[in-house]
Amino acid sequence: MGVESALGEGYLTTRVDSLVNWARANAAWPMPMGLACCAIEMMAFAGPKYDAARFGSEVMRFSPRQSDVMIVAGWCTYKMSHAIRRIWDQMPDPKWCIAMGACASTGGMHRCYGVVQGVDNFLPVDTYISGCPPRPDAVLHALMKIQDKIKTEHSVMLDT
Amino acid sequence: MALELNESLQNTIDGLSETFTDKLIEVYQSTGDTFIRIESDALVDVCNYLKDEHHFVFLTDIAGTDRYTSDERFEVIYNLVCLKHQTRLMLKVRCEEEAPELMTVSTVWQAANWMEREVYDMFGVRFKEHPDLRRIFLPEDFDYFPLRKEFPLLGIQGSIELPNTTPDTD
Amino acid sequence: MKLSDIQSKVNATFFKEHQKKLYQSLEDKHTTIEEMDDGDPLNSKMILNMGPQHPATHGVIRLVLQLHGETIEKVKLDIGYLHRGVEKIAENKTYQEFMPYTDRMDYLSPYSNNVALCTAVEKIADVEVPERAHYIRMIGCELARISSHLLWLGTMVMDAGAVLVFIWTFKEREKIYDIMDRLAGHRFTVSHSRIGGVANDITDEAMGAIKEFAQTFPNELKDYHKLLDRNRLFFDRNEAVGVLKTEDALGIAAKGPVLRAAGYAYDIRKFAPYARYDEVEFGIPTRLEGDNLARYFVRMEEMSESIRIIRQCIDKLPKGPVRTDNAKQAYPSKDEVYYSMEGMIHDFMMTDTGICPPEGAESYHAVEAPKGELGYFIQSDGTGHPWRMKINAPSFSNLQVLENILDGEMVADTVVIIGGLDPVMGEADK
Numbered sequence: 001m002g003v004e005s006a007l008g009e010g011y012l013t014t015r016v017d018s019l020v021n022w023a024r025a026n027a028a029w030p031m032p033m034g035l036a037c038c039a040i041e042m043m044a045f046a047g048p049k050y051d052a053a054r055f056g057s058e059v060m061r062f063s064p065r066q067s068d069v070m071i072v073a074g075w076c077t078y079k080m081s082h083a084i085r086r087i088w089d090q091m092p093d094p095k096w097c098i099a100m101g102a103c104a105s106t107g108g109m110h111r112c113y114g115v116v117q118g119v120d121n122f123l124p125v126d127t128y129i130s131g132c133p134p135r136p137d138a139v140l141h142a143l144m145k146i147q148d149k150i151k152t153e154h155s156v157m158l159d160t
Numbered sequence: 161m162a163l164e165l166n167e168s169l170q171n172t173i174d175g176l177s178e179t180f181t182d183k184l185i186e187v188y189q190s191t192g193d194t195f196i197r198i199e200s201d202a203l204v205d206v207c208n209y210l211k212d213e214h215h216f217v218f219l220t221d222i223a224g225t226d227r228y229t230s231d232e233r234f235e236v237i238y239n240l241v242c243l244k245h246q247t248r249l250m251l252k253v254r255c256e257e258e259a260p261e262l263m264t265v266s267t268v269w270q271a272a273n274w275m276e277r278e279v280y281d282m283f284g285v286r287f288k289e290h291p292d293l294r295r296i297f298l299p300e301d302f303d304y305f306p307l308r309k310e311f312p313l314l315g316i317q318g319s320i321e322l323p324n325t326t327p328d329t330d
Numbered sequence: 331m332k333l334s335d336i337q338s339k340v341n342a343t344f345f346k347e348h349q350k351k352l353y354q355s356l357e358d359k360h361t362t363i364e365e366m367d368d369g370d371p372l373n374s375k376m377i378l379n380m381g382p383q384h385p386a387t388h389g390v391i392r393l394v395l396q397l398h399g400e401t402i403e404k405v406k407l408d409i410g411y412l413h414r415g416v417e418k419i420a421e422n423k424t425y426q427e428f429m430p431y432t433d434r435m436d437y438l439s440p441y442s443n444n445v446a447l448c449t450a451v452e453k454i455a456d457v458e459v460p461e462r463a464h465y466i467r468m469i470g471c472e473l474a475r476i477s478s479h480l481l482w483l484g485t486m487v488m489d490a491g492a493v494l495v496f497i498w499t500f501k502e503r504e505k506i507y508d509i510m511d512r513l514a515g516h517r518f519t520v521s522h523s524r525i526g527g528v529a530n531d532i533t534d535e536a537m538g539a540i541k542e543f544a545q546t547f548p549n550e551l552k553d554y555h556k557l558l559d560r561n562r563l564f565f566d567r568n569e570a571v572g573v574l575k576t577e578d579a580l581g582i583a584a585k586g587p588v589l590r591a592a593g594y595a596y597d598i599r600k601f602a603p604y605a606r607y608d609e610v611e612f613g614i615p616t617r618l619e620g621d622n623l624a625r626y627f628v629r630m631e632e633m634s635e636s637i638r639i640i641r642q643c644i645d646k647l648p649k650g651p652v653r654t655d656n657a658k659q660a661y662p663s664k665d666e667v668y669y670s671m672e673g674m675i676h677d678f679m680m681t682d683t684g685i686c687p688p689e690g691a692e693s694y695h696a697v698e699a700p701k702g703e704l705g706y707f708i709q710s711d712g713t714g715h716p717w718r719m720k721i722n723a724p725s726f727s728n729l730q731v732l733e734n735i736l737d738g739e740m741v742a743d744t745v746v747i748i749g750g751l752d753p754v755m756g757e758a759d760k
Contacts, residue, residue: 033383034389035389035390035411035412036389036412036434036437036755036756037433037434037437037518037519037756039389040437040438040481040518041518043500044500044503044504044507047496047497047500047501047503047504048497048500048501048504049500049501049504062383062384062385074412075412075414077410077411077412077413077414078320078321078322079298079299079320079345079410079411079413080382080390080411080412081322081323082323082343082344082345083381083382083383083390083411084323084383085323085324085325086323087383109430109431109434110414110419111313111314111419112313112314112315112414112415112418112419113306113311113312113313113314113315113316113319113415113418114297114298114306114315114413114414114415115414116322121322122322122323122325123325132430132519133518133519135517190690190691190692190693191453191454191456191691191692191693192453192693193692193693193694195692217580217581218580218583218596219583220583220696220703220705220722221705221707221720221722223707223718223720223722224720225709225717225718225720226718237707237720239694239705239707239722243580243594243596246601248602248694250694269581269583270578270581270582270583270734271581271582271583271727271730273730274726274727274729274730275726278726282417292355292358292359294351294352294355295348295410296409296410297409297410297413297759297760298410298413299345299347299348299410300345300347300348300350300351301345301346301347301348306415306418307415307417307418311418313415313418313419313422321344321345323344
C-alpha cells in the first residue's frame with residue numbers, strides 16, 4: 001500500500017488500522033498447546049459454560065498455519081520445548097502467545113530438572129495467566145487482554 | 161521368623177525355600193506386605209517358577225531404588241500379583257554400583273519391557289538381553305541418571321538443550 | 331523399498347541421538363518375522379510421525395508408525411514429553427507437601443490420586459482414619475471416576491467424529507466441578523484428602539448438590555446410551571477395533587477398564603478393599619471381547635455403578651470427626667490452630683517435619699483410579715521425607731498395550747484406539 005508512504009501516520013492509516021485491528025481481535029483463533037491439567041481447563045474454556053466462541057475464538061485450530069494465538073497450557077519439559085518452538089515458528093505473523101497457568105509462566109510448582117522454568121525462556125509471551133489451574137474466567141480475561149493489545153497495534157505500518 | 165501369612169503365600173514361600181534354598185537371602189514382612197530377596201543370578205529362574213507353579217501371572221510394577229550404600233547400591237523390586245489366590249508378593253534383587261546389570265524378565269512377563277526401560281532411564285541399571293533397552297522418559301542425548309541420589313533436583317546446566325529462538329538457523 | 335535407509339532420510343535438528351535410536355528401534359521391531367520385499371512400485375510403505383502435538387492424541391505422546399498403504403505394520407511410542415521427575419521431587423518434600431503433585435498426575439480425576447497417596451502413607455505410618463472421612467473419600471473418588479469417564483466419553487466420541495458428545499459431557503462435568511468447588515474449594519485439582527482424613531467436612535450445600543447430582547445424572551447417562559448404544563456408525567468404528575486378546579492381557583499388564591474389557595474382573599476395590607469399599611455393594615463390569623466397544627461398555631457401566639456407590643455412601647454417612655486427632659500424624663483443625671498454642675505448634679511441626687513413618691518401613695498400597703490400579707510404593711528412612719516413592723501409574727502400562735495392539739490396524743483407527751485406552755500423559759510420564 002503506497003498510501004501510507006505518502007500520508008505517513010495520518011488519518012487514513014489509523015482508520016484502516018482500527019478496522020484491521022477490530023477484525024483481528026474479534027477473530028483470534030487459538031492454537032491450543034494443551035500439555036497438561038491446564039488443557040482440561042482450556043477445554044472447559046471452550047466448552048458450553050465459559051464459551052470462548054462468543055469472543056471470536058470459535059475454532060480451536062490445531063494446525064499452526066491457521067491460528068493466531070498460541071495458548072501454552074501446562075508445564076513444558078525440555079523434551080517438548082523443541083516441538084513447541086517449531087510450532088511457534090510455523091505460525092504466520094501476526095501471532096500472540098498466552099502462557100496459561102503457573103507452570104507455563106514460571107515452571108510453577110515443578111522446580112526440577114525436567115521442566116523449563118517458564119516458556120518465556122524460548123517463546124515471546126504476551127500474556128501470563130496465574131493459577132493452578134486458572135479458572136476459565138481467567139483465561140477469558142487473558143484473551144480479552146490480548147484483544148486489547150491487538151487493538152492498539154499499528155497493523156498497517158507493520159505489514160509492509 | 162514370625163510371619164503372618166495366609167495359606168497360599170506360606171505355600172509359595174515353602175516352595176521357594178525348597179527349590180532355591182541357597183538363592184533365597186531373606187523373607188520379611190513390612191506393614192503387611194511380604195518381601196522376598198533373592199540373588200540376582202537366580203532372578204529369571206525364580207520368576208519362571210513363581211509364574212508357572214504359583215500362578216503369579218501379573219507383573220504390576222518394577223521399581224528401582226538407590227540405597228546409597230557402598231556395596232549393592234541399587235535394588236530392583238518386582239511387584240507380583242496372583243489372581244487365583246488374590247495375593248501380592250514383592251521380589252527384591254540387588255546389584256552393584258559399578259556397571260549394574262540384571263537379567264531381563266521380559267521373557268517371563270512381556271510387561272517388563274517398558275518397566276525395565278524406566279529403571280534403566282532413572283538409575284542406569286542395564287538389563288541383559290532386553291529387546292529394546294533405550295531411555296523412555298528422557299531423550300537419549302541426556303547423559304545422567306536422574307533418580308540417583310547424587311543427581312541434583314534442579315538438574316545440571318547444559319545437560320539438555322533448549323531450542324534456538326532465532327528461526328533463521330532452524 | 332527397503333526401509334533400512336530411513337536414517338539417511340531423517341534430518342533431525344535437535345536431540346539427534348534420540349531420534350536416531352527411535353527410528354532404529356522402529357526398524358528393528360519384528361525384523362525376524364516380517365518379509366522385506368524389495369519391489370514396492372507404488373511406494374506405499376511410509377513412516378508417519380504422529381507427533382507430540384496432535385489434536386487427537388490425549389496429551390503429548392508421539393507415535394512413529396510404519397505404514398503400508400493404510401495399514402499399520404509396526405508402531406513405536408515415544409513418551410516422556412511431560413516427564414518432570416515427580417519421584418525425585420517426592421524425595422525432597424514431606425508427605426503432605428507432596429499432595430498437590432498427586433493432583434497433577436492423573437489430572438482428569440484428581441480426587442482419586444489424593445486418596446491414593448493418603449491411604450499409602452496411612453498404611454506405612456499406621457494412621458487410623460475416622461469413619462466419616464472414609465465415606466467422604468469414597469464419595470469424592472466416585473465423583474472423580476464419573477468425571478474422568480465423562481471426559482473419556484467426550485474425547486473418544488469426538489475423535490470418532492461426533493463433536494456434540496464433547497459439549498454434552500462437559501456440561502455434566504461442570505456440575506461435578508461445582509460440587510467440588512463447594513466441597514473442597516477448588517474446581518479441579520482439589521487436594522481435599524489429608525493424611526489422617528480429609529481437609530474439611532461436607533457442608534449442607536455441598537451435600538444437597540451431591541444428592542441432586544445423584545438424582546439427575548442417571549437420566550443423562552440414559553441419553554448417552556440412547557445415542558450410542560445401538561448406533562450403527564459407532565459400532566462400525568469400534569467393533570473389533572484394537573482387540574486385546576484375553577490371553578495376552580495379563581502378560582502385557584493392561585490395567586483398569588482395559589483389563590476388565592479383556593475378561594479379567596480385577597478391581598482393587600474388591601482385591602484389597604480400602605476406605606470401606608467392603609461395606610458398600612457394587613458390581614464389576616467385565617466384557618470378554620477386548621475391543622474398543624467392550625471398553626466403552628465397561629466404562630459406561632462403571633459410571634452407573636459409581637452412582638450406586640455414591641447413593642449408598644450418602645445414606646450410610648456416619649457422624650463424627652473428619653480427621654484423626656493424633657498430633658504427630660495429622661494436621662489439627664483450623665480452630666485449634668488459630669485459638670490455641672498447642673494447635674499452632676502442632677501445625678508448625680506438621681508443616682516443618684510432617685509425619686514420620688518408622689525407619690526401614692516399606693509398603694505398597696494401590697487404589698482403583700478410573701484408569702486402573704494406581705499404586706504407591708514408599709520406602710521410608712524415618713524422616714518426614716520419603717526415601718523413595720515409586721508411583722505405579724496405570725496409564726504407563728496401558729500405553730505399552732498400545733504398542734502391541736496397534737500392529738495390523740488401519741491408521742484411521744489409531745485415534746479411536748488411543749481414545750478407548752484413555753491414557754493420561756501426566757501420570758504415564760510422571
